[in-house]
Amino acid sequence: MTLHSPKISDASGRPVIRQLDEAAINRIAAGEVVERPASAVKELVENALDAGASRISVDYADGGKTLIRVTDDGCGMTAEDLPLALTRHATSKIDGSDLLDIRSFGFRGEALPSLGSVGRLVITSRVQGQEAAQISCDGGRLAAPRPAALSRGTVVELRDLFHATPARLKFLRTDRAEAQAIHEVIKRLAMAEPTVGFTLSEISVEGARSILRLDPEPGDLFDALHRRLTRLLGADFTANAMVIDAERDGLKLVGYAALPTYSRGSSTQQYLFVNGRPVSDRLLYGALRAAYFDVLSRDRHPAAVLNLIVDPERVDVNVHPAKAEVRFREPDAARSLIITAIRTALTGAGHRASTTVASETLAAFRPQGMPERPRQQSLAEAFALQAPASQTPAPYAPFTAPTPATNGFAEAPVARVAMPEPAPTEPAPSHPLGAARAQLHENWIIAQTGDGIVIVDQHAAHERLVYERLKAQMAEKGIARQPLLIPEIVTLSPTDAALLLSAAPALAEAGLVIEPFGGGAIALTETPAILGAVNGEALLRDILDELADGGHSGLTRARIDAVLSRMACHGSVRSGRQMRPEEMNALLREMEITPNSGQCNHGRPTWVELKLHDIERLFGRR
Numbered sequence: 001m002t003l004h005s006p007k008i009s010d011a012s013g014r015p016v017i018r019q020l021d022e023a024a025i026n027r028i029a030a031g032e033v034v035e036r037p038a039s040a041v042k043e044l045v046e047n048a049l050d051a052g053a054s055r056i057s058v059d060y061a062d063g064g065k066t067l068i069r070v071t072d073d074g075c076g077m078t079a080e081d082l083p084l085a086l087t088r089h090a091t092s093k094i095d096g097s098d099l100l101d102i103r104s105f106g107f108r109g110e111a112l113p114s115l116g117s118v119g120r121l122v123i124t125s126r127v128q129g130q131e132a133a134q135i136s137c138d139g140g141r142l143a144a145p146r147p148a149a150l151s152r153g154t155v156v157e158l159r160d161l162f163h164a165t166p167a168r169l170k171f172l173r174t175d176r177a178e179a180q181a182i183h184e185v186i187k188r189l190a191m192a193e194p195t196v197g198f199t200l201s202e203i204s205v206e207g208a209r210s211i212l213r214l215d216p217e218p219g220d221l222f223d224a225l226h227r228r229l230t231r232l233l234g235a236d237f238t239a240n241a242m243v244i245d246a247e248r249d250g251l252k253l254v255g256y257a258a259l260p261t262y263s264r265g266s267s268t269q270q271y272l273f274v275n276g277r278p279v280s281d282r283l284l285y286g287a288l289r290a291a292y293f294d295v296l297s298r299d300r301h302p303a304a305v306l307n308l309i310v311d312p313e314r315v316d317v318n319v320h321p322a323k324a325e326v327r328f329r330e331p332d333a334a335r336s337l338i339i340t341a342i343r344t345a346l347t348g349a350g351h352r353a354s355t356t357v358a359s360e361t362l363a364a365f366r367p368q369g370m371p372e373r374p375r376q377q378s379l380a381e382a383f384a385l386q387a388p389a390s391q392t393p394a395p396y397a398p399f400t401a402p403t404p405a406t407n408g409f410a411e412a413p414v415a416r417v418a419m420p421e422p423a424p425t426e427p428a429p430s431h432p433l434g435a436a437r438a439q440l441h442e443n444w445i446i447a448q449t450g451d452g453i454v455i456v457d458q459h460a461a462h463e464r465l466v467y468e469r470l471k472a473q474m475a476e477k478g479i480a481r482q483p484l485l486i487p488e489i490v491t492l493s494p495t496d497a498a499l500l501l502s503a504a505p506a507l508a509e510a511g512l513v514i515e516p517f518g519g520g521a522i523a524l525t526e527t528p529a530i531l532g533a534v535n536g537e538a539l540l541r542d543i544l545d546e547l548a549d550g551g552h553s554g555l556t557r558a559r560i561d562a563v564l565s566r567m568a569c570h571g572s573v574r575s576g577r578q579m580r581p582e583e584m585n586a587l588l589r590e591m592e593i594t595p596n597s598g599q600c601n602h603g604r605p606t607w608v609e610l611k612l613h614d615i616e617r618l619f620g621r622r
Contacts, residue, residue, distance in 0.1 A: 034114055036172060037064025037161055038181035043111035044156050045189055048072035051154065054216060055197040058186060059208065063178030065161055065169070067203060073153040077125040079133035079145045085123065086137050088113045112156075116140060118168070119161040125154040139164035183211060187232050188278040190214050191271055191305055194221075194228035221254065229256060229305055233269065237262070237303060240354045244306060246341035249333045250314070253341045255306035260295040260346070261354035261598060261605045262303060269303035274315060276307060280324045284308065287335040291342035294467075294565055295596055296603035304342075308334060351433065351591045353598035353605045361455075361608050433592055433607065436584035442576045445584045452611040454588075458579065460600035461591055467568035467601050468594050469530055470510070474564070479511030482529040487515075488536035494520045496544055503547055510564055514540070531567060542566040565601040 034040050041058060048056045051074025061067035077085060088110060115121050116137030126132035126148075134148035162168040172178060183200065190198045190212075200212040214231060217224035222243060230238045241256035258269075272284045284306075292302045316327040328334050433456070434449035445456040473479045492500070497520040500507075504514055511528030524536040546566055579587075591597040591606070600606055 034111075034118065034161075036181060037068060037178050038185045040064065040068055040111075040115055040119075040158060040161060041070070041182050042185045042189070043115070044068070044070040044158075045186065047111065047156075048074055048154070049189070049193060049196065051075045053153065053196065055199075057199040057201070058182070059201045059203050060179065060182055061203040063172075063175035064182055065172065065175065065178065066159060068158040068161065069155065071153065071155045076127040076152065076154055077123075077133075078127050078130055082123060082125065082133055082135040082145045083142065086113050086116050086121075086135065086142055113137075115158055115161075116142070118164050120159040120163065122157045122159075123154065124148045124150050124157075126150045126152055128152060179211075186212060188271060190232060191225070191228060192273050192276045192278060192307070194224040225255070225305070233303075233305075236356050237269070240356065241303075242345040242349055244304075244341050244345055246337060246344070248337050248340070249330070250311060251333055251337050252309040253306060253337050254309065255304065257291075257306065257342050257345060258303035259349060259352060259354050259598065260292060260302070260596075260603045262356060263292075263296055263300035263603050264303055265300070267301045270301065271305045273307040274317070274326050275309055275312065277317065277326075278324070279326050281326055283328070283331055283335060284338065287338035288342070290335075291339045291346075292603075294601060295346060295599055300603050306338070308338070310334070347595035349598065350593070350595060351597040351607070353607060353609075361610065431589065431592060433588040436581055436588060439579055439584065442578050445579070445587065447584075447588055449609070452609055452615070454607055454609050456588065456591075456607045457600075457605075458577070458584075458587065460604060461587060461597065461606040463568050464597050464600050464606060465587075465590055465594050466530060467565050468596065470528065470564045470568055473530070474510065478509065480529040481511045481513065481526040483526050484524065484536075488524040489517055490522045490524060490537045490540050492520045492522060492540075492544070496520070497522055499547055500540065500544055507543070510567065512539075512543075512567070528567060534567075539567060542569070568601060 034043070037060065041060070041064065045056055045058065048070060051072060053072035053074035055073050057069075057071040059067065059069040059071075112121070112123070117140040120139070121137045122134065123136075124132060124134040132148045132150035133145045135145045136143045162172075179202065186198055186200050190196070194217045197216040198212065198214045199210070201208045201210050203209075214228065217227045219227075222245070226238055229241075237258060238256065240262040241258045244253055244255050244257050246253045255273075267285070270285065270288060272279055272281065272288070274281070274284075288302060288304055288306070296302060310328070314329045316329075432449070434447035434454050436445055437448050438446045439458075440446060443458060445458055447454040447456065470479060497516070500514060500522055501516055507514060511526070511530075512524070513526035515523045515525060517523040522540065524540060527534055527536070527539075543566055598606060
């Protein structure tokens, strides 16, 4: 079907070029800048921040569709400034001489006139030492300024958003969804400016309901941001987050990134900023994902709040009217800084794991629907009987660092170990992961610490240790290989065999040597010595899956590490393996000095710590 509009044609049907009037221009601009009520809130709050406000209050009604009011204590505007503020491309943020030196949130001069063209806008403002003034704009019709009453700052009130373009109202979501979007905007801007106070309230027929109240946070950047994030994301995030403070090549990255074991099922807890501006940039999100790639599985997402500080001349924020996208002059430098800074922090975290793992473990122990009971007095307490003092854990027997051939574990299964007798006369050990006391179901190591117990997943922990050894060997001098006395022949499809052979040089660097054996057959001739005896066919098929997931036959560094991770899984101690006390203690000591040992290669925790008071609470003793 052919659409024809008489508005752009003359009598002969020839298209005619016309100059749009100012009202139509503003409504077109509003379609780019003001997508929904949350977009209007973002523009108005950013204006308040640019005005130097220390406290900002946001009120809305019906999800922002009928009312949005933003009040600030910033520098304000004079009666002469108000008409200019509602004129397109009029701004106090830049002079137009250099669009690459932008140091403010706003700079396009489109937000206020766009809002006035699609809604009923009233601005009341006062500059210190002058009288307050007010101006209104209804559907693009501008009124003259008039005197008003206001102590300081600016109040912007927007009513009946999109009343001048009612078709846009049909594309809005429910009031609740729009209100949630407004909350998310305020939350992001509050993270960007922790020293500014924010108040968010919902107005209804019952009155005003406070949704969010954040006081200005004192202290330096990290202290203020830590307290602000605790309020916004919860104490669990800040308790399990690593401080990020790195600088390289004129770029600086600051903020907090969570431990891998605090991962999320979606990317909703990823907040990225460039010079304090909230952005949704694929390059930055991709770099964040890459930084966690070998400590998280593909279906888990890291949590982080990061601000990339860069010279404004090295980043272009004038890419999109919403200013949510940026373009870097040196994108590789920005990506490299994010990856390096986070991986360095992860390495420094060592065997640390999320504190939420312990609380989830305790919740699993507690029967469903069973509330925590108040502490009850025991019979022993009632009769003033004193239980024997708890014995201190036995000291660790001296052990020798495991060699690559044995990996620190016996090659053949041994009988179940008996618990060693404690030695109360000797001091308790200070090792974070404690002393091994038992092995349960040939999979879980139980260790005793000074104030609780630690439960270790032996396979997951050893998998991480082997993986880190492989990476270290490869970085230093290449992975030591051991030739197979009889090459293992693996039959694959011709396509799969070709994919594996195309990666043969990189696999050789990783200690795995393969050769064609005719047709779709592959001969495995050498394996990494650190893995010991492995199932060659299962290992090659796992690596094949990793190569197929990568979408290409070439092996980048990330793909090599992913292959090493698969190899580590095959070379680690398996579930069902019985271990001697010295083996378990050797594993614990190596975990304490190995980077990233708090989680396996897939982001699952390798150990859980339960404090004595938590265990006592399970039994109603506290």
